[in-house]
Amino acid sequence: MVQAIALIDGNNFYAACEQSIDPSVAKRPLVILSNNDGCIIARSPEARELGIPMGQPYFRIRNKLERLGVIVRSSNYALYGDMSQRLMNLLDENCEGIEIYSIDEAFARINRPSNGDLHPWARRLRALSNQSLGLPISIGFGASKGQAKLANHLAKTRAFHAGIFDLINIQDQDSYLESIPIENVWGIGQKSAHWCRLKGINTAKQLRDIPSNQLKAQLGIVGIRLQQELLGQACLPLATTPSPKQTTCVSRSFGHSVTSLEELIEAIATYVVHASEKLRRQRQLTQSISVFIRTNPFAPSFYSQEATTRLGVPTNDTTVLLPTALALTRKIFSAHKQFTKAGVIMRHLQSADYQQQSLLATYSQEGQYRRDQLMRTIDQINASYGKGTISWACCGLKQHWNMRREKISCAATTRIMEIPIVKA
DNA sequence: TCTGGGGTCCTAGGACCC
DNA sequence: TCTGGGGTCCTAGGACCC
Structure with a gap:
């Protein structure tokens, strides 16, 4: 049985959770603020189209948001955590094994059908998530976690592929890898990206193909592992049982x-x-x-x-x-x-x-x-x-020092009094 | 006035052991 | 004149992730 590694994640997860419980903000420009209403950490596609940047401090951009009619929410982790659990349960029921990687994404092991085509399975999973949770998801397939990450990136950025991309079952893999800027490779941060650009390594494909001794000298064992992963050689095992926390x-x-x-x-x-x-x-x-x-x-x-x-x-x-x-x-x-x-x-x-x-x-x-x-x-x-x-x-009782959360939505999925009411 | 929170992994260097 | 080899454990700091 041939197996593939999938990376499945919720698109604009926090914004999608807010839109899922409140139809009045669905399909509208919406941004979510970090704790303490500090900076922007999630945007609906409509807000992204308006050119609202990620990570921007709220106080600097507040006027612009008002002018453009963008809806603003404080982050509501009770809601996102609960929606996350529901999504992970759905994935668990539909995959061979999953590793929950963050609040909005999971790696999964999938059996590839005899004709090799995973698209029908993926389309069904996307439909299930949409229907039962109101959450859009993207799915990328590869032979390793690193490849699955790249595939997921392609699934999101190539509208033609409708949220699903299989990096293994495809003709011109190299041309796709060539289209991914080095900054978007999982494991390459600001510092490493800067070094890569200086060396003329500008794409995922170039990173995959440079001599490994050069990579080792700059990025150490982490770099070598990353390169192997891009080549389809799985170095990072799928951790289906979470290991205990160290801190x-x-x-x-x-x-x-x-x-x-x-x-x-x-x-x-x-x-x-x-x-x-x-x-x-x-x-x-x-x-x-x-x-x-x-x-x-x-x-x-x-x-x-x-x-x-x-x-x-x-x-x-x-x-x-x-x-x-x-x-x-x-x-x-x-x-x-x-x-x-x-x-x-x-x-x-x-x-x-x-x-x-x-x-x-x-x-x-x-x-x-x-x-x-x-x-x-x-x-x-x-x-x-x-x-x-x-x-x-x-x-203390008053806790005047407590963080700002001026625009928080309700606990629609975790508190009985706040369950949304649908009027006919 | 106002810039998030919670993690993991790796490396280098020092102290120490036999 | 000459001063080993191989190892563990701990800490601090850096880089990265979402």
Whole structure:
């Protein structure tokens, strides 16, 4: 059985999710802002046609958007995460095995039919996604992940191919590779693209064909792997079971800059509570906790500090992590500074299923058991009755520092009171 | 006034081991 | 005058991804 690797992704995913739950913004120019309403991170095709650039800070382009009648939304990750899960379930049911690569894309293993033509299968999957989720998807086929990525890029950019492109089952593969600029090759970022251009490597085909010793010298083993992938030699395995995370981080920019220790502590406490919940959901413990704070990196006199505590006993217990993080916060806080962002990072994670006991532990096992029970109970209550039903006093009530989300849509797929109503 | 968040992998260099 | 070879682990920083 010949197998192909597919890369399947949602087109303009965040914008498509908004359009899927709200017909009034369908087929209209729409942009989605990053957290804190910072910059543009997604555009509907109609907004793209108006020449709205990706990544542009919102405050710089706000007037232009108003003038052009572009609809603006804050990002709504509750909605996108839920729509993503539905899409991944659909892919899982229809493929031999999938690797969820990001919120809006997955690699998949597909059996190629005896006549070699994957287009009927792909057309059916696109129709299913459109009908059941209202999400348009693109599908690219290759012999490796790298080729599947290129094929997906071609599926999106060549209207004639209607969202499906098979790089293997095609006559003039080379001419297609020649049409892809080096910047659009997966794994080539700004820095590497600059080097490639200087060397006269301007397309995916040229990258595939240069002597590998030159590539090795500049890009190291990563470059060699990339080249092999372009040649159709799969070096990056399909990870159908997700591997456990090595780090977990919760960080946010503030809605307005923070100068007082009290407010900073509220914010850090909130992030620690969130990060500890994440650890418990992932069934992991952390062996280290770091806190970082920083001022505006675009302003002169940029200030940034980080501090870490290594924990004797790995834990995911909020009652242990909170005081540790708050002590670190007091240590790195500096008065008369305007902080714009802070965060908490957990490193050296390990499975909660095989907990190493400490030789020198000073706590009682009984006490730890009771605290684990307490954490479980809090998580269950918050899952049943909504986030923050049980909170920690040090997180504060008003949270004036919290991020801006002035134009957020409703939780149409995850909150019963906000389900859209269709009038006949 | 206002510029996102959360990850992975690789490399180099230092400390240390036998 | 002469000063090994082979390895692990850790950290910091860079590059990249969506």
